[in-house]
Amino acid sequence: MPHLRRSLRRFDIMAMGIAAVISFDVVGQIATGGGEALTWTAALAFLFLVPYALIFAETGAAFPQEGGPYVWVKLAFGRFAAALTTLFYWVTNPVWLGGSLVFAAASAWDGFVFRLGTGTVADYAFKLVFIWVSILTAVVSLRRGKWITTAGAIVKVGLVLLFTGTALVYGIEHGFGGLHDAVLSPTTAGFLGLVPVLLFAYVGFEAPNAAGDEMHNPKRDVPVSIGVSACVAACCYLLPVVAILSVAPAERASGISGFLEATALVFGVYGSWGGPLLTTAAVMFVFALLTQGSAWMIVSDRMQAMAAADGAFFGRSLGAFHDRLGTPVRMNLLSGITSTAFMFAAMTLVEGDTAAVFGVVLTVAITTLLLSYLVIIPALVVLRRRHTEVPRPYRVPFGTAGFLICAGLAYLWILLGSWTALFPGTLEPLLGVAYDFQDIWGVSRITFETFTLGTVAALLVVGVLGRALGSPDR
Numbered sequence: 243m244p245h246l247r248r249s250l251r252r253f254d255i256m257a258m259g260i261a262a263v264i265s266f267d268v269v270g271q272i273a274t275g276g277g278e279a280l281t282w283t284a285a286l287a288f289l290f291l292v293p294y295a296l297i298f299a300e301t302g303a304a305f306p307q308e309g310g311p312y313v314w315v316k317l318a319f320g321r322f323a324a325a326l327t328t329l330f331y332w333v334t335n336p337v338w339l340g341g342s343l344v345f346a347a348a349s350a351w352d353g354f355v356f357r358l359g360t361g362t363v364a365d366y367a368f369k370l371v372f373i374w375v376s377i378l379t380a381v382v383s384l385r386r387g388k389w390i391t392t393a394g395a396i397v398k399v400g401l402v403l404l405f406t407g408t409a410l411v412y413g414i415e416h417g418f419g420g421l422h423d424a425v426l427s428p429t430t431a432g433f434l435g436l437v438p439v440l441l442f443a444y445v446g447f448e449a450p451n452a453a454g455d456e457m458h459n460p461k462r463d464v465p466v467s468i469g470v471s472a473c474v475a476a477c478c479y480l481l482p483v484v485a486i487l488s489v490a491p492a493e494r495a496s497g498i499s500g501f502l503e504a505t506a507l508v509f510g511v512y513g514s515w516g517g518p519l520l521t522t523a524a525v526m527f528v529f530a531l532l533t534q535g536s537a538w539m540i541v542s543d544r545m546q547a548m549a550a551a552d553g554a555f556f557g558r559s560l561g562a563f564h565d566r567l568g569t570p571v572r573m574n575l576l577s578g579i580t581s582t583a584f585m586f587a588a589m590t591l592v593e594g595d596t597a598a599v600f601g602v603v604l605t606v607a608i609t610t611l612l613l614s615y616l617v618i619i620p621a622l623v624v625l626r627r628r629h630t631e632v633p634r635p636y637r638v639p640f641g642t643a644g645f646l647i648c649a650g651l652a653y654l655w656i657l658l659g660s661w662t663a664l665f666p667g668t669l670e671p672l673l674g675v676a677y678d679f680q681d682i683w684g685v686s687r688i689t690f691e692t693f694t695l696g697t698v699a700a701l702l703v704v705g706v707l708g709r710a711l712g713s714p715d716r
Contacts, residue, residue: 247384247385249385250456250458252459253392254392255457255467255471256470257388257391257394257395257396258541259450259467260399260471260474260475261536262449262450263443263449264398264530264534266527266530266531272443273483275432275435276487278427278429280484280487281426281427281432282440283476283480286437286440287444290440290441290444290651291472291475291476293647293651294444294445294447295447296645298447298451299465300465300634301622302464302465302468303634304461304629305625306454306460308454309548309549310448310450310541310545311328311545311614313548315328315618318620322554324549325549325554325555326702327617328545328548329549329555329708330611330614331610331614332545332577333580333610333701334609334611335538335539335542336539336578337581340585340588341585343531344373344535347372347532350502350524351368351524354520355521369585370585372535373585375532375536376532377575379533379539380543381575384456384540384569387569391533391536394534397526397533398530401526401530402477402481403481405505406481406485408508408512409489409508412489413489430675431675434670434673437662438658441612442609442611442612443475444475447475448468449538452542452548453544456568482501485508486504502523502527505523509523543570544570547570547572547573554708554712560573560576561573606694609664616656619649623646626645626646664694664698665691667679667682
């Protein structure tokens with residue numbers, strides 16, 4: 243790509259990974275698991291995050307081309323498999339931005355900063371601005387856009403430290419009653435309920451590799467960046483969960499609003515300053531969510547643009563990079579349109595059966611990120627065994643055996659998460675755990691499977707059509 247400029251140094255890569263992966267609404271969901279949430283968060287940090295980070299650190303340094311996972315799957319399995327995998331990886335992000343992040347941001351702003359209402363002009367305006375600011379951050383040149391995602395990463399870490407420190411002070415004043423009642427022993431129900439959420443929380447550190455040709459020294463910087471950002475993310479999930487469970491019951495941390503309610507509780511230690519500080523914290527929350535969307539748009543749009551430029555996703559023109567900005571503007575705009583469409587759909591389908599169905603489709607669309615790893619991880623193994631001539635600046639400990647063990651562990655966890663996303667409630671009866679499907683999802687299992695498998699089938703049709711209408715192999 244002649245228009246790409248090397249803008250990302252090691253700190254930028256680390257910051258982009260942190261900005262993309264750490265999600266405060268996920269922190270709230272994890273905390274609802276009670277004491278065993280700590281156990282499973284720590285367990286998956288060692289049993290999934292470590293092996294996952296090791297194999298992607300080695301591959302990302304050895305194959306640093308623009309497009310990242312698209313290039314890896316293409317080298318391993320060909321253009322068609324790469325096109326489908328990249329579509330699943332990419333579509334998660336505009337759907338998540340327009341169907342989840344924007345609503346979490348609006349809820350935080352409405353509850354703690356300025357009243358928006360629901361379905362009002364102010365509500366629509368806020369959500370549209372949120373979506374398109376995230377998109378425009380991806381449109382501007384990377385050497386400027388990276389500072390926004392870097393600021394988001396700093397705000398996230400700063401907010402975690404502020405909340406954790408304040409919770410410590412609150413606990414000293416009022417006692418750490420939550421820890422006395424917390425049951426850390428893992429259970430089967432907790433395992434099935436928390437593991438899929440934690441897997442979704444922990445993946446994505448390879449995403450900056452989508453801008454591989456825009457890194458100054460990827461062979462040196464990628465392994466260190468993945469290692470550091472993964473450690474920071476693990477701490478940013480563990481520390482606030484510990485803090486929440488120490489001073490507040492788990493039910494006060496359900497989703498983004500619940501997490502802010504827990505923040506409101508501990509900020510009482512600041513007296514009259516508590517209100518302004520809570521408003522500031524809510525603004526930081528919203529900014530962190532916005533930059534999370536920006537970071538994913540920057541990297542995933544580049545992946546999908548590389549697929550289009552390669553002729554694997556409709557026309558090559560869709561993958562064109564702007565001459566001056568060096569960004570895939572057309573793919574950025576497609577993401578913005580997709581996000582906006584999902585936002586309007588969610589605003590329209592707000593009650594009754596349609597709301598439950600939309601929630602099912604949204605959940606499956608988001609978990610397509612996990613489904614993409616079912617192809618990406620085997621591709622890493624194929625590259626490790628087939629392309630032995632490629633220099634590998636960093637290697638997983640214990641050579642090929644160590645790489646295969648790490649890949650096998652990561653793959654088994656992803657397989658579990660993908661299965662529970664598409665077929666929830668099927669493992670619980672086998673393990674003696676009660677599961678009321680209708681009560682949890684608001685629809686019957688037949689309806690659920692119709693829409694989940696239908697969503698996946700629709701994406702496959704789009705992928706096949708995009709490849710068929712793309713350019714022939716060169």
